[in-house]
Amino acid sequence: MRGLSDKRAATPAVGIVLIVAITVILGGVVGVFAFGVVDDLGEKPTFAALELTFEEEPASAPDYGKFRWELELTNRGGETVDADEIVVYLDHGNQRVTGTLNRSLRAGETVELTVVHNNQGGNTIPGDVNCADVNVACRLAGDEANYPDDDQIRLQMIHEPSESTLYREQISISGEYGIFNGNPSDIDITDETLTFA
Known part of the structure; x- marks a missing residue:
């Protein structure tokens, strides 16, 4: 036992x-x-108050001077966004305009990018913009042979340090004009980097 x-x-x-x-x-x-x-x-990004908007100013040929796309990036509140944190992509088919910041964006501030028509003669560019400005792309074309056959653009906002997508949207456009894809006799432009201002 x-x-x-x-x-x-x-x-x-x-x-x-x-x-x-x-x-x-x-x-x-x-x-x-x-x-x-x-x-x-x-x-991960610690701010969540960034707002990205796209607006199209439609027109019909030959009134090319009114062709215009506007992108606005606004910090609605909260933390200041550092310049190297955010990148924005505007894609039309295989064409891209990239927007970056060259300074911090404080709460309440808005910066913008503008894409306008340019027939190389200069008479279709709106009077309030200059193609040499860091936030202006003179890339819109009114001839369908010169831009991607797509009635939508894709808008994305990326937080670079984490590679997180903060915003992504497919947006319908008029189809009357689009981002010029270059002259076949020259080197095609497929990507242009601008600075929000």
């Missing part, structure tokens, strides 16, 4: 050792996971 009793006495001790070992292992796994999540969250 005594020998049987001694064998039973070892069972609680083994159980306690197993419980302690499992607790330590689970604690380690949870700790690694928790620190990994915290590190990952640290790279």
Whole structure:
């Protein structure tokens, strides 16, 4: 009888050792996971008050001077956005206009990009813009042979440090004009980088 009793006495001790070992292992796994999540969250954008809008000023040929696309980026409130944090892509077919910031964007501030028609003669450019401005692309064409056959543009806003997409939308356009894809006799322009101002 005594020998049987001694064998039973070892069972609680083994159980306690197993419980302690499992607790330590689970604690380690949870700790690694928790620190990994915290590190990952640290790279995400901490602001959520950025607003990106697109507006088309439609027209019909030959009134090309009214052809205009406007992009506005507004910080509605909260943290200041650093210049290197945000990039905006405006895609029309295989054509792209990229917008970047060259300064911080504080709460309440709005910056913009403008894309207008340019027939190279200069008489179709609206009087309030200049093709040499950092935030103006004179790339709109009114001849369907000179721009992608797509009645939508895609607008994206990316947080560069985390590569997170903050905004993405397909937007219908009139189809009367679009981003000029270059002269076949010259090097095609497929991407132009502007600065919001």
